[in-house]
Amino acid sequence: MTPYALLNLIVNVCTQSPIVAAYAVRTVDLDVLSLRVHLIDDSFIEVFYNDATSKTAFALIVNQQRIYGKDNAKIGWHVHPLASPLDHVPCNPVTFEEFLAEVELLHFSSSARKEDASS
Amino acid sequence: MSLLRSLLSIALPTDYAGDLGVVFANDLWYPMLNALITYWVPGDIMSTLVLPKSTTQALRDLTGEVRPDAALLLALRDAFTYRLEQIQRQLQPFETKYGMSFAEYRQRWESEDRPEDYTWDAERDYLEWEALMTRKHRLENSYQWLA
Numbered sequence: 001m002t003p004y005a006l007l008n009l010i011v012n013v014c015t016q017s018p019i020v021a022a023y024a025v026r027t028v029d030l031d032v033l034s035l036r037v038h039l040i041d042d043s044f045i046e047v048f049y050n051d052a053t054s055k056t057a058f059a060l061i062v063n064q065q066r067i068y069g070k071d072n073a074k075i076g077w078h079v080h081p082l083a084s085p086l087d088h089v090p091c092n093p094v095t096f097e098e099f100l101a102e103v104e105l106l107h108f109s110s111s112a113r114k115e116d117a118s119s
Numbered sequence: 120m121s122l123l124r125s126l127l128s129i130a131l132p133t134d135y136a137g138d139l140g141v142v143f144a145n146d147l148w149y150p151m152l153n154a155l156i157t158y159w160v161p162g163d164i165m166s167t168l169v170l171p172k173s174t175t176q177a178l179r180d181l182t183g184e185v186r187p188d189a190a191l192l193l194a195l196r197d198a199f200t201y202r203l204e205q206i207q208r209q210l211q212p213f214e215t216k217y218g219m220s221f222a223e224y225r226q227r228w229e230s231e232d233r234p235e236d237y238t239w240d241a242e243r244d245y246l247e248w249e250a251l252m253t254r255k256h257r258l259e260n261s262y263q264w265l266a
Binding site: 027029030031032034046048050052053055057059061065066069071073074078080085086087088 | 242
C-alpha cells in the first residue's frame with residue numbers, strides 16, 4: 001500500500017472515531033508516512049509507515065511515554081503491552097483501524113473505569 | 120529544436136528513449152507558445168508537460184539557460200542537490216547520537232537482541248533514520264539518470 005493510500009484510510013477511520021480529536025501529518029511522500037493522531041484525552045497515537053522497508057509502527061503516547069504499541073520495527077510484529085510497555089511480545093499484524101479499536105477498548109475503557117472508581 | 124520535431128518526438132518517443140527530454144517551441148514560436156517538455160523514464164510511458172510562460176521565464180531566470188529543457192534539467196539538479204543536503208543535515212544528529220553510520224547501526228540492530236532496542240526512543244530513532252535513508256536512496260537513484 002502506498003503511503004498516500006494509507007493516509008486516506010487513516011483519515012477515513014479518524015473521521016468516524018469518537019476518540020480522535022485531530023491528526024497532523026509530519027511526512028508523506030512516495031515511501032514514508034508519519035503522522036500523529038491526537039485523541040480526546042490529550043494522548044496521541046504515533047503512526048509510522050515505510051513502504052520501501054515494510055516497516056509499520058503504532059504507538060499510544062501519554063505524558064511523553066509509550067504506554068501501548070504494536071510494530072514490526074526490529075523483529076516481526078510485536079506488541080508492547082499496556083501493563084508492561086517495555087516488554088515486547090510477538091503478535092499478529094494490525095491495521096490502524098484495528099489498533100485504534102484496541103486503544104479505545106484498552107485505554108479509554110480503563111480511563112473510564114478509573115474515573116468511575118474515583119467518583 | 121523545431122516545433123515540428125518537438126511534435127514528432129511526442130509521436131515517436133523511441134527516437135529519444137532514455138533521454139530526459141527535449142522539446143519546446145523554437146525561438147520564433149516561443150514567445151507565443153508555452154514550452155512543451157517531453158520526458159520519460161525508460162520503460163515508463165512518455166509524458167508531456169506544457170509549461171506556462173511564467174514558468175519557462177522563471178526557469179530561464181533561475182538558471183540563466185534559455186533552452187527550457189536544459190533549464191529544467193539544471194533546476195532539477197539544483198533541487199536534488201538541495202534536498203540531499205537537507206537530508207544529510209537531518210541524518211547528522213542520528214550519526215552523532217549513535218556514533219556510527221546507519222549501515223553500521225542497522226547491522227547491530229538486526230544482529231543483536233538488546234532490550235534497549237525495544238524502547239520507543241530506540242524504535243522511533245530507527246524508523247526515522249531508516250526513512251531518511253530511504254528518501255536519500257530514492258533521490259540518489261533519480262539523480263543518477265539526470266547527471
